[in-house]
Amino acid sequence: MQGKSGETKTRRLSKAERRHQLLDTAITIVREEGADSLTLGHLAKRAGISKPVAYEHFGTRSTLLIELYRSIDAEQANALRAALTTGERGFAETADVLASTYIHCYADTSGEWHAVGAALAGSEEKEAVYQELLDGYVQLFAAVLKPHSALPLETLKQRCIGLIGAGEALSSAMVRGKCSEAEAAQTFAALIQSGLR
Known part of the structure; x- marks a missing residue:
């Protein structure tokens, strides 16, 4: 999608879509690096989002797991x-x-x-x-x-x-x-x- 000045805009994910994306990323981390590597900070980095977004969705590592x-x-x-x-x-x-x-x-x-x-x-x-x-x-x-x-x-x-x-x-x-x-x-x-x- 292009804005007036020609820059490309990406569609913002809904909360449900973001949660689904984060869970998919989390399973990839577990598969590739093991469950011990799955932290909210690492999840945020791998998903390309800020840490507060990951914390907003799950709050704690235990909740994510x-x-x-x-x-x-x-x-x-x-x-x-x-x-x-x-x-x-x-x-x-x-x-x-x-x-x-x-x-x-x-x-x-x-x-x-x-x-x-x-x-x-x-x-x-x-x-x-x-x-x-x-x-x-x-x-x-x-x-x-x-x-x-x-x-x-x-x-x-x-x-x-x-x-x-x-x-x-x-x-x-x-x-x-x-x-x-x-x-x-x-x-x-x-x-x-x-x-x-």
Whole structure:
């Protein structure tokens, strides 16, 4: 866009667009330099903005990490929902899709989820957010698995808590190179199937 004197003007980002840009930059920093390098000052520099703008959006490094954690999780949850809401499946196929999509979400983040989680380790805020996200996955797993289970809903939800714990452990092992994505998904699918019998 050109002004009257011929100078080029750039469109100012809305608050939501700026926040999205900052979270994208933050994930790039974590991916390239590690979570320890992610500070509000470094984020501002990499995003090409002033420090006060970064502070206005997040306030503290802890808040930035939590928002990044939520953002990564939202992408994973959306991918999982999308995979699970297409077509009708039998129980074995449902377990396979649920397991492979869940594990792939972790593989797709290249370890950022675990790195950000580790940077937040021990914080009360992280525990509250983690519990909120876990509850969301329990609801999703229970809704997807209920048509294939005769268990009462509360029992099914308790089993889903255990299954998600197993999925987390397998994902973590995969990120650390202890097993392949295919091995983790296959093991998780077997646990889902045996966990509902």
